[in-house]
Amino acid sequence: MTLSVFAQRNALLIGLITLAFSLYGAISHHIGAATLPFFIAAYMVQASLYCLPLLVIAKLGLRLPTALSFGLTALYSIAIVSLILANYKLYSLYGFYINSFVLNIITTPGGIEALGANASTYKTLAFYNVIGLALYAAFIRYAAAEKLFSSFPAKRYSLSLLLLCFIFQAMSYAVANHKADRDILNASNAIAWYMPITAKSFLRKLGITGRSEDGLEARTKGGRVNYPQVDPTSLNIKQTYNIVWLVAESWRFDMLDERIMPATNAFAANNIRYMRHYSGGNGTRMGMFTQFYGLYGSYWFDILREGKSPLLIDTLIANNYQMKAFTSAKFTYPEFNKTIFSRFTDQQLHSDSKGHGWQRDQRNTTKLIDYIENTEQPFFTFMFFESAHANYYFPDKNIIEPDYLKNFDYLDTNISKHIKGIKNRYINSNNHLDSQIARVINSLKQSGKMDNTIIVITGDHGEEFMEKGRWGHNSTFSEEQVRVPMILHIPGQPAAQHDFLSSHLDLPATVLQALGINIDPKLHSYGSNLLSPQYQRDYTVVSDWHGNSLVTKNIKYVMSSKARQLGNNITTIDDTPITADDIQADDKKTLTQFIKDVSRFYK
Structure with a gap:
């Protein structure tokens, strides 16, 4: 031949x-x-x-x-x-x-x-x-x-x-x-x-008339980041509460249920729970980034390039907090060792990536509890759980949905055909997640540190099971992919359940205020103090690798190029497609406000 x-x-x-x-x-x-x-x-x-x-x-x-x-x-x-x-x-x-x-x-x-x-x-x-x-x-x-x-x-x-x-x-x-x-x-x-x-x-x-899809555009200016607009070394913490920050991979809002997660659900009932809480992203990168920086996900790339640490972390370090972070994934992907935790030493970062997610979570939870019980106060500690990450593994004792897909092989599984069995795997894995969060909560109670500790429990993003045509996350901004549970324990704050729109963007401002630092949130974030009686959010922003999506009380307006290709550009809040003609005056005003403010933290 x-x-x-x-x-x-x-x-x-x-x-x-x-x-x-x-x-x-x-x-x-x-x-x-x-x-x-x-x-x-x-x-x-x-x-x-x-x-x-x-x-x-x-x-x-x-x-x-x-x-x-x-x-x-x-x-x-x-x-x-x-x-x-x-x-x-x-x-x-x-x-x-x-x-x-x-x-x-x-x-x-x-x-x-x-x-x-x-x-x-x-x-x-x-x-x-x-x-x-x-x-x-x-x-x-x-x-x-x-x-x-x-x-x-x-x-x-x-x-x-x-x-x-x-x-x-x-x-x-x-x-x-x-x-x-x-x-x-x-x-x-x-x-x-x-x-x-x-x-x-x-x-x-040539005289050919063009037509914008909806007549509205929004672009991030880009360039050198002007964040934060306050010196963290000048901020003195008045309430030296410990901070335990727990984030669960792919934990969507409806998993916080009495049957699926009884211990975490009971804890939520006795603390502050936000029922309409949105992550800042439909993937781990933006979902984590937004809850620590309070910035839109579109800032990620410049923050990574400049290696800037969040104001919250810088403030804790400046006030001599003991710092430790645990993950059942890796701090290198996404690059949190170069962003959120860039000021942590190698000894302050503990990752475990051997075995299934639930096995890593068990080992890490043991180490986290040991840190909580034996570390000098005040301290900050973070834990990233992997139990609910695909392929959704769990031990036999956490099987509450027996009709689950036994072998979930990406290459050999018809996702649409087996989606019920796949979702049941996910539900079982969330039941295991509940058991590990319960261990942390019980440790804080038994050690007597609960009354002196701020606890944040949330998810990085949600997980869809074909409810809107997709499986997993990182594709569109459907409710299933972007809404997550949000539980706050703040010493002295009574139990409450809130139905208003809230966001990961609010967490830095909320925690700093709880520590007794009274600064204008506009100097360092797009968020507000969730505990303020005047708290009100007209819109939030959810991001992916390719751009932002504006979420108001009524609509979602997608600006991400990838998400636009995969779904609808404009939908109601529950993801029903609409056209630009259906956008009400208040929402158009909100979009204009977003466009004016989106580049606030660029020079």
């Missing part, structure tokens, strides 16, 4: 795989007849781009050793086919393709562990690799691609056709983007790694 024939057979394989998933994308995204020409043209261009390196390798192969040329051709083909398959598997699980967020997971220490893959996943992957390589060898051996290619029109006609396809799909997208044509924009979302070309200014010059 010559190198030319080998390259042609590999090109045919890539083309067929691309075609297969173009059909999958067309069906799953309900591509209509009007947008089908754009969709076909875009996929033809994409398939050609995938195959282009094979042509380059074939040309270079004339000057390279034969074995190396064949090896490079096979390696590239296997790699690109694997990436195409991985892309669509990722999309079927989470609703997005390989992007900068996924690359961050892969390249950041601790990121792969955060995905929750298990031994069964790796075995299945190995099995698929063996089968895939066998099918690849058989295809290359027997597919007579050279006969197919020899029947193609002359090269110049093929190139002309591809050029026309490129121009057609590029112009179609540019006009659709300018006129907010949702059909074509949605069709482009079905194409992995689609490279959009926009030309709004040029189209305006």
Whole structure:
């Protein structure tokens, strides 16, 4: 077999795989007849781009050793086919393709562990690799691609056709983007790694009228962060309460239930519980960031770049607090060792990533209790629980839903078909989470430190089980993904249950005020003191890797580019789609207020 024939057979394989998933994308995204020409043209261009390196390798192969040329051709083909398959598997699980967020997971220490893959996943992957390589060898051996290619029109006609396809799909997208044509924009979302070309200014010059999707936009200014706008060393704590800050992975609002989490539910009933509390993000990064900084998640990237610690942590350190943090994940992913806990020493950061999440939680809870009971006061301690993280593991004694999926393998499980069994795994894992939170609460009571300790118990974000069409988190801003439990224990504060809108953004201001520090929250956050009689929040902001979403008492207005692709741009508060015409005057006023204030902490 010559190198030319080998390259042609590999090109045919890539083309067929691309075609297969173009059909999958067309069906799953309900591509209509009007947008089908754009969709076909875009996929033809994409398939050609995938195959282009094979042509380059074939040309270079004339000057390279034969074995190396064949090896490079096979390696590239296997790699690109694997990436195409991985892309669509990722999309079927989470609703997005390989992007900068996924690359961050892969390249950041601790990121792969955060995905929750298990031994069964790796075995299945190995099995698929063996089968895939066998099918690849058989295809290359027997597919007579050279006969197919020899029947193609002359090269110049093929190139002309591809050029026309490129121009057609590029112009179609540019006009659709300018006129907010949702059909074509949605069709482009079905194409992995689609490279959009926009030309709004040029189209305006041609007299083509554009139309914003909703007539409203909001952008974060970016640049150098001006945070905090107060010197932490000048803040003297008057009430030296200990602080125990407990955050549970993927803990959504309706899990705090008497049957699922009896101990935590009882504790909430005797303290302050916020019933309509929103995380600051639909993923761990933004959900954690917002509750310590009180800043919108869109500030994460600049805070990380500048290595700024939260005002709350700086104030505690300046007032000689003992500091210790525990996690059943890793502090390196997301990069909390460079943000929230950047001023902690290695001895003050304890991570445990061996075994299932519930096993790590048990070990860490034991260490946390030992720290609470044997550390000089005042102290701050933090704990991140992993029990409720996918794949949702738990010991037998925490099975309260026996009808659960026994083996949850990402690669081998039909999520939609088994979603009830998957959710039951989640419920059981939350029952185990309850047992560990109960251990901490009991320790504080028995050690006599409860009356001198602020306790924060919340989740980093929620978890969806196809209620709005997705599984997991980090995809959209549905209620299930962004609403979390919120419990506060403040010494001297009576028990209460609040139904008003509250946010992670309020936590720094609330804790600082409870410590007796009376400063204007506007100097360091977008939050307010939850305990103030004048507390009122007209809106909150929930963020992901790609942008913000405004949440008012009535609507959600999505500005994140990824979330816009996966869902609706504007919905009611319970995620029912609406249009810009349905936005009431008060909510438009709120959005204007957000736009004016979003860059407050930039110079």
